[in-house]
Amino acid sequence: MLIVQLSDPHVRPEGALYQGVVDSNAQFAGAIAHVNALDPRPDLVLLSGDLVDHGQDDEYAMLARMLEPLEVPVLAIPGNHDEREAFRRAFAGKPWLPAEGPIDYAVGDHGVVRIVALDVTLPGLHHGVVSEEAAAWLDEVLTAEPARPTMVMMHQPPFATGIPYMDPYSCREGQRLAEVVARHPQVERILCGHVHRFMQLRFGGTILCTAPSTTTAIALQLRGDARPASYIEPPAMLLHHWREGRGLVSHFVPVGTFPGPYPFA
Template sequence: MTLIAHITDLHLRPRGLPCYRVSDTNMLAERAMAALRALQPRPDAVVITGDLTDRSDPREYAVARNLLARLDLPVFIVPGNHDSTDDMRREMDAFLGPVNANTGKICYSTDIGDIRLVALDTHMPGKPTGEIGKDQLLWLQKELSAHPKPTLIALHHPPALSGIAHMDAIGLIDAPALAEVIQPHAHVERLLCGHLHRPIISGFAGKIMTLAPSTCHQVVLDLTENGPAHFNFEPAAFFLHRYTQETGTVTHTAYVESYPGPYDFFSDPGVTWPGDDAT
């Protein structure tokens, strides 16, 4: 079995500064790290699909390094629109795989147990939208052709539309080109994405796209045509991707906070149901 924890959109800030005036993202990230450390069985790795920082500030990367070093797990990251490719390469090199320098992007592949992780960089300097680009797509095509092992592709901007209009407007601009590259490759098990701060599952190019919720604030679920850009504090969560040869990749939602329980299942006194032990 291979178990990969997928978290996203931490939006870390310099110590003492909230995000958007009210979101204590550093505290919420601490809670997420505690939840990851408590997992049994332990994940084989943690994948973070971008927006590790809120403003690509060196102080924010310092907070990130401190948090991730205490996980005592392999961690692999890609940049989001709030990060920076150059800054992340300089500040977070210990959490990157062997980067392919020929693309000018943070793209790499690595083996995690029975799974191959392919990381893509969709950051566009100064823009909220995302782009993979021709060089990275060419590299991806060669990578997928050369390695037929079950594969997860990690990128920040989701290629499929969600119906949340203000977020779809800042999505991946070359999604059709990505679809053309990955569609023929049956060993692509999942696309791991972030950006939308909501748990969303969708089909894309004959694959399954898993868009993880944020470890901090969530985007309000508003499927109206011109819904405003709002966030709230719905429960923070992350995904666990469990792979075995028998099942392929199965994705579970894990919540950051603790809740009452666990409790045994049992009937009221004197009441039996089919399957109960009546003795």
């Protein structure tokens, strides 16, 4: 099973630039074209939050137009730049979308790997939290299929990255999440977005990774006094490949065309 993870496209209304600098829509369109060109064709695309930049209906209308050419089924969660009810209107009719409350759901009909979406966003705030209610819901959902390989998707990562201008906006109560996940060894990955960078660590007895953005890369600055900064690096995505008997391998994949192929390896 092949699962693409795209994150933080920050779609804008037509003609508007992200932060007045980057054509995030063109970057996202390029990522969608890249997914459609993959061989073999992926089974599923995950969108791990910050789908639009300001949570506005015209941005979600643009997002819907941009997703039309995608030839692969999509599952999505909101990020801190999304607006939950506008998000719900944008994906109205999707069988995985809950009618009210957080955008929490579990889907297992696209292949062997089950996807559990955990909405840790707090409307109007940039940090997230794993509430007691969310942890109990996740524990119940994971208990229902203990033998099924599973990926948990959320937006804000529940750990300190070391980037001083990002960590105040992480997901709080990460230990609560880690305690739940540790009880369920079928969880192969926890997938996050938010930080516009690829990061990986052990968490709750499994592997947690964050996806790069299709728009900009937040600067990796680990000095405590570092000032906020970003770069226009090549957009990228993650490709998660499950095979029976081997498990899950996650690949970092730059989006675009590059010199090659050359006849060596």
